[in-house]
Amino acid sequence: MEFIWAIVIGVLYAAGLYMIMRRSIVKIILGLSFLGYAANLLIFVVARLTRGNPPLVPNGAEAPIPPYADPLPQALILTAIVIGFGVQAFTIVLFRRAYRSCGADDIDELRTTEH
Amino acid sequence: MDFLLMAPVLIPFVTGILMLLFWGQRDVHRILNVAGAALLLTAAIVLLDSVARHGVQATQLGNWPAPFGISFVADLFSAIMVVITGLTALAVAVYSLGSMDEARERFGYYPLLHIMFMGICGAFLTGDIFNLYVWFEVLLMSSFVLIALGGERAQLEGSIKYVTLNLLSSALFLSAVGILYGAVGTLNMADLAQQLALLDQPGMVLTLAMLFLVAFGIKAAIFPLFAWLPASYHTPPIAVSAIFAGLLTKVGVYALIRVFSLLFVQNIALTHGLILILAGLTMVSGVLGAVAQNEFRRILSFHIISQIGYMIMGLGLFTPLAMAGAVFYIIHHIIVKMNLFLVSGIVHRLRGSYELKDLGDVYKTYPWLAILFLIPAFSLAGFPPLSGFWAKLMLVQAGLQVKQYVIVAVSLIVSLLTAFSMTKIWAEAFWKQAPAPHQPNTQHLTLMVAPVVGLALVTAVIGLSAQPFFDLAQRAANQLLDPAEYIAAVQSASLALR
Amino acid sequence: MHSLILATATRLLLPLMLMFSIFLLIRGHNEPGGGFVGGLVAGAGFTLYAAAYGVSQASNMLRIDPKRLIGAGLLVAVSSALLSLFLGLPLMTGLWYKEPLPVIGKVGTPMLFDVGVYLVVIGVTVTITFSLFEAEGE
Numbered sequence A: 001m002e003f004i005w006a007i008v009i010g011v012l013y014a015a016g017l018y019m020i021m022r023r024s025i026v027k028i029i030l031g032l033s034f035l036g037y038a039a040n041l042l043i044f045v046v047a048r049l050t051r052g053n054p055p056l057v058p059n060g061a062e063a064p065i066p067p068y069a070d071p072l073p074q075a076l077i078l079t080a081i082v083i084g085f086g087v088q089a090f091t092i093v094l095f096r097r098a099y100r101s102c103g104a105d106d107i108d109e110l111r112t113t114e115h
Numbered sequence B: 001m002d003f004l005l006m007a008p009v010l011i012p013f014v015t016g017i018l019m020l021l022f023w024g025q026r027d028v029h030r031i032l033n034v035a036g037a038a039l040l041l042t043a044a045i046v047l048l049d050s051v052a053r054h055g056v057q058a059t060q061l062g063n064w065p066a067p068f069g070i071s072f073v074a075d076l077f078s079a080i081m082v083v084i085t086g087l088t089a090l091a092v093a094v095y096s097l098g099s100m101d102e103a104r105e106r107f108g109y110y111p112l113l114h115i116m117f118m119g120i121c122g123a124f125l126t127g128d129i130f131n132l133y134v135w136f137e138v139l140l141m142s143s144f145v146l147i148a149l150g151g152e153r154a155q156l157e158g159s160i161k162y163v164t165l166n167l168l169s170s171a172l173f174l175s176a177v178g179i180l181y182g183a184v185g186t187l188n189m190a191d192l193a194q195q196l197a198l199l200d201q202p203g204m205v206l207t208l209a210m211l212f213l214v215a216f217g218i219k220a221a222i223f224p225l226f227a228w229l230p231a232s233y234h235t236p237p238i239a240v241s242a243i244f245a246g247l248l249t250k251v252g253v254y255a256l257i258r259v260f261s262l263l264f265v266q267n268i269a270l271t272h273g274l275i276l277i278l279a280g281l282t283m284v285s286g287v288l289g290a291v292a293q294n295e296f297r298r299i300l301s302f303h304i305i306s307q308i309g310y311m312i313m314g315l316g317l318f319t320p321l322a323m324a325g326a327v328f329y330i331i332h333h334i335i336v337k338m339n340l341f342l343v344s345g346i347v348h349r350l351r352g353s354y355e356l357k358d359l360g361d362v363y364k365t366y367p368w369l370a371i372l373f374l375i376p377a378f379s380l381a382g383f384p385p386l387s388g389f390w391a392k393l394m395l396v397q398a399g400l401q402v403k404q405y406v407i408v409a410v411s412l413i414v415s416l417l418t419a420f421s422m423t424k425i426w427a428e429a430f431w432k433q434a435p436a437p438h439q440p441n442t443q444h445l446t447l448m449v450a451p452v453v454g455l456a457l458v459t460a461v462i463g464l465s466a467q468p469f470f471d472l473a474q475r476a477a478n479q480l481l482d483p484a485e486y487i488a489a490v491q492s493a494s495l496a497l498r
Numbered sequence C: 001m002h003s004l005i006l007a008t009a010t011r012l013l014l015p016l017m018l019m020f021s022i023f024l025l026i027r028g029h030n031e032p033g034g035g036f037v038g039g040l041v042a043g044a045g046f047t048l049y050a051a052a053y054g055v056s057q058a059s060n061m062l063r064i065d066p067k068r069l070i071g072a073g074l075l076v077a078v079s080s081a082l083l084s085l086f087l088g089l090p091l092m093t094g095l096w097y098k099e100p101l102p103v104i105g106k107v108g109t110p111m112l113f114d115v116g117v118y119l120v121v122i123g124v125t126v127t128i129t130f131s132l133f134e135a136e137g138e
Helices: A002-020 A025-046 A071-102 B002-021 B026-054 B076-099 B102-106 B109-125 B129-148 B153-184 B189-198 B202-220 B228-232 B238-262 B268-291 B296-317 B320-351 B367-381 B387-401 B405-431 B445-464 B466-481 B484-495 C004-027 C035-053 C055-062 C066-086 C109-137
Strands: B057-060 B071-074
Touching: A002 A025, A002 B153, A025 A071, A025 B153, A071 B129, A071 B153, B002 B026, B002 B057, B002 B071, B002 B076, B002 B109, B002 C066, B026 B057, B026 B076, B026 B102, B026 B109, B057 B484, B071 B076, B071 B109, B071 B189, B071 B484, B076 B109, B076 B238, B076 B320, B076 B445, B076 B466, B102 B109, B109 B129, B109 B238, B129 B153, B129 B238, B153 B189, B153 B202, B153 B228, B189 B238, B189 B484, B202 B238, B202 B268, B228 B296, B238 B268, B238 B296, B238 B320, B238 B466, B268 B296, B268 B405, B296 B320, B296 B387, B296 B405, B320 B367, B320 B387, B320 B445, B320 B466, B367 B387, B367 B405, B367 B445, B387 B405, B387 B445, B387 B466, B445 B466, C004 C035, C004 C109, C035 C055, C035 C109, C055 C109, C066 C109
Parallel strands: none
Antiparallel strands: B057 B071
């Protein structure tokens, strides 16, 4: 199971990096979100996959029964998703404004700040 | 004591909230802005004093013991950085009153500024690596809006580069945190320091170290990851440029120093040797980039990069004197670099341009401004007896002690080239005859000059009585090199919980 | 575009949604729910109202500038975190009132924090959707 996930995550990283290096600003946005998904999935898988054992304390017991899933990575991912959502929304608006004022979606055209 | 540790985060936060409640009331925002920044500086100084007297302090948020709860830790290095944040916050808060246009003020410039200060202080004080990521995002998010606020074309182009590269770095940082948790099973930095020492997987640790080096290297703008900085830092209004130039990249440097002194010290010959090489390349490429520029702010932007090389050099040498030099260099650099940007803003106010070819005659018409420029400029280049001289002296001595002659030679040549750049600005902007007369705009000039004078005084004081600052930097460096006190503080904070 | 069906339905739906959002908020501490979802439901209610009657009427009904709502929510959340500092405990320590109240259940600072989140989420969603409606109307 981990093996399949490892490949999926690798493909996501590769796709994200490839998209960031394209010239179209729309692809940069997509690339950045792919990188975010890849990182989130990575945290999820790296912290070991446990099936069907939520970290809940059953009635009458003092502690959850091992082996239970580690809740911490899920909390981390939840935080990262919320942050990523906000950042993505901002990026989309920013890139749209930039597209409107520069009239180009080609990153090579955005050179006025380079010299 | 808990309050003291949290105050640098809470004060800017509450300031920002109050501004939200008074949305659209410009006068209230301006008052709150200065009051909040002054309060932040006061709280930071009290915190530094307390840490200097009683040693490293820690608190556990929510009464949860480490490593489960989030630690907040203030050692001397953190406390110093928070004080510098307070100082620059106050300077930029006052400067903005005079230089910021009303449209941006109405659009929430001040609340964004203070939320950014909250993020910066949080990043300096947290003792949890994932929490560090969250604080980074807080400060990045507000810096994204600050750099784009106003929506001029150059700003938008600059922000695209700034945002993209910083998001890439955040994704790498997050991945590194995830793998770290998978390998060690903890995120608390004090606990990580202990667990990583026991972990017998050198390959994994090295991979993690490199991931963190790249992630923080982008944020700190080290070679070869700095291209976004000179492409974006000169685009927003000058007050924003100044705080970015002075403070923001140094958060990346802080994170590098923290991670490579507390966590990744298993293979110093390799990791810190690599950092030393990067330091040399960063210095050289930054200063050569600056030589080729002809715009006031872009010259200064390239100098940020070369100066970051010096700080990283201290980390790369990794001796007590070198680390003290790095800490001293950061203190000196933030104040001086910010001051130079603020001076360039005043020149722009008076002469209407940042392009060196359009400038001139500033010395003849405004000799006081020329002096205000010379103090930070000489300090940046490392002239005695200003603060930059002592900072460079410490690093050079440290380099000679461990016989790293190449990096010492590089640092000396780079400092010569820095002096050359400063003379270029001097000759072009201040000395030569102006190509065309310009009607100066002296509106609110006092508000812009006051912080420049204040920061120049601080530079002079650090230079003229360097000993106490040197001692402080040395103590901070010793704490960094021997994390036992840091770890013990977190543990005793956990034990003291009820 | 004024739709009679939407307008009539909204008049019935909005109070229900607001009540449901408060139910979610109160239930949230130990069971599914909480300030975030509650705030989203309430925000959706106001958005629905704006869709049916227009933004200016919806703003009138809301009375308070949504940006200030965000500020107020943050202030409530911060003060819930600050309370423990005054008792000498670390920031954000959960404090509980011992006796559970009828209907609401146990009351404590985490609940206050949730109320803050509730207000912030309403403020944010309403700010976003209102400005989207206005941009569309241009």
